[in-house]
Amino acid sequence: MTRRIGVLGGYGAVGSAAVRLLAARFDGIVRVGGRDGKRAEAAADALAAGEAAEVDLWDDAALAAFCRDCAVVVHAGGPSYQVVDRVARAAFAAGADYVDAGGDLPLYERLAGTERRAVVTAGMMPGLSGLLPRWLAARTGPVGRLETYAGVLDRLTPAGAVDYLLSLGGRDAESQAVWQDGRRVTRSAAPQVDVRLPFFPGVVSAFPYLGYEPERLAQQLAIPDVRWYSVFDGGAAMMSTLARLQGAMSGEGDLAAAAAELAEAAELDMFGREPYQRMVFTAHPADGSAPSTLVAGSRDTSVLTGTVCGLAALQVLSGAVVPGRAFAAEALDAETLVADLRETDALSVFELLTEAAELREASEEGVL
Template sequence: MTGLAPVVGVVGAAGAVGAAAVAELHRRGRHVLRLAGRRRAPLDALCHGLAATGGPPPTVEVLDINDTEALHRFCTGCDVVLNCAGPAYLVEDRVARAALASGADYVDAAGDDVLWEQVEALVARVPGRIAVISAGMMPGLSALLPRYLAATLSDRPRRLLGYLGGRDRFTATAAADYLRVGEGFGTAGAALTGGVRARQPLPTRTDAELPFFPELATAVPYLSTELERVARSLGVTDATWHSVFAGPHVAQVLRQPPAGVDAPEALRRAAELDAFGHATYQLIVVELTTVAGDAQTLVLRGDNASALTGAFAAVAVAALTEGTLAVGPHHAGEALDPRVAVDLLAGSAAVSDLTVFDGEAADVGGHVEEAL
């Protein structure tokens, strides 16, 4: 980076995640923003909204990421390129290739194990570059928050318990990615017991009372490769994580997803039905218990997953441009300084509350009736 304000190009800037990331980067005012998207009108509307908050206006460009030459032209001159375009399984490393080949560092709001392998290979061929993937809610915050909580403990953690989800909408892109998240990223029903995967799959719980969640919900055990890495790094031997869905329609689609191309649209519509007449919300609840039996619980609240993902992607960009990351590839939630990242998140409009409690989640966050 030079002494001038870093130039950050955002691909997919007018989408739900991209717009949240752009708003956070603009609010911080430490970057020159270049925005790209498929259609001009949403980009202009985004810039119009930013103008009301002051600061230099971003430049905008209509861009088809399938146009390799146009994508390279957009990336050229950027210090960092942030990719918020999706679905991630279709975009893959297309934006990463253009960014790194153009001399820019790279941040991706998405990132599974397949993308990691692709980006790791790209960075190996371009010495001196930095690439950060999985700068989202899960993967991303689902790794950062356990690391942050562990840093507050006086003893080594032994057990990790987590819940992530709520009552929220799915964009078409997010629905498509979510239905493919299990492919190469983790295993439903799995958990760690004594440092190894449990022999018997854990059951999905329906109509369950979950700590800090304001209503009964469905909790699906899910062991991601991200959680396994974090557990090893923290010395945790027992780890159980749950994806949480409030409302009956999304849970039904996930139990019996329709075959083929209709599945993402079915999930999107189910989420709309579950959100109708309700305030949307997302919760991340992380409990760590030490070898001595002491426990602490972290709770993060936000209105929706897209905003939380965009906010964390912006934090990853800030960490990169401020020189806190070494050259090479990184998973955002596992590489960022957790204290610095959480401080930045706490000041974001996407986060309505971030609190650490003494005690187990079940004791300090009992079921609370939903306020309508």
């Protein structure tokens, strides 16, 4: 029997990248689903082995039909805060495993007790941002201190803008927090405003926070100290818009209108500039030896997220992921994912720097 992987939202910015990856690496049928049947057909017709499905994820019968006969269902469309576990439950009912490009803690918590394979936050951040430090730690040995700087200058999709707003709303408890001496320490790190950081172009600002991903990373790898920074590049329009959208961040008011306003601000900040995504991880070995820095980046957030999502689906299909719910950063085989990811065009930079001279030279050149 021919195997199928279904990608819901398969013609969108993230889903189309997952579909392209699967079309190149999967020897079965890729089912492309979405509300617009014509767009789904166009996307499926471009594949050697594709099929289209017109499906509204809020239509129980249509969603069940989409999941039927799929070995894995990938969700790459719709705001996570609305969808939560709706698609996952339909996949499980059809006997399929599940991969979600987003979801975060709410979805992870909803999937407690499942016996199917379910991988959540299989995207760039969170996701790849938690997996790459594990890849790095496998090369350095036990880590005594980890510093991470992650920044994005890119456009926002409508669903991405909604999820971004809500993620910021949960940052109060995380803002300026660090992992120090094996525990969370709140309000202990100051922002770095209008500074030049290695491997980031121009002047940026870095805001420390400790979300669930770095905290779980610190606990699981027994790293005593973790400093995690979100980097903002310019962003005058976005920053001023965010200051007006405090209610939307907490789920109040018209989220769709707020998301549209934020997406427009992001577009203004992009004027005359090239998009980029950059993640810089510096691991200081526990034995006091020289630190190693991993610099990874892309020119398209959606392409990188969708590519990671597609690779996650292949690992689930292969049986490399154990049954049960899991975050992508913790469930996926880091060596395999990084090796496969580097064979795609989703990364514009991937450099491991281990010597002081290498770090200085690469920082001066921007590694690009």
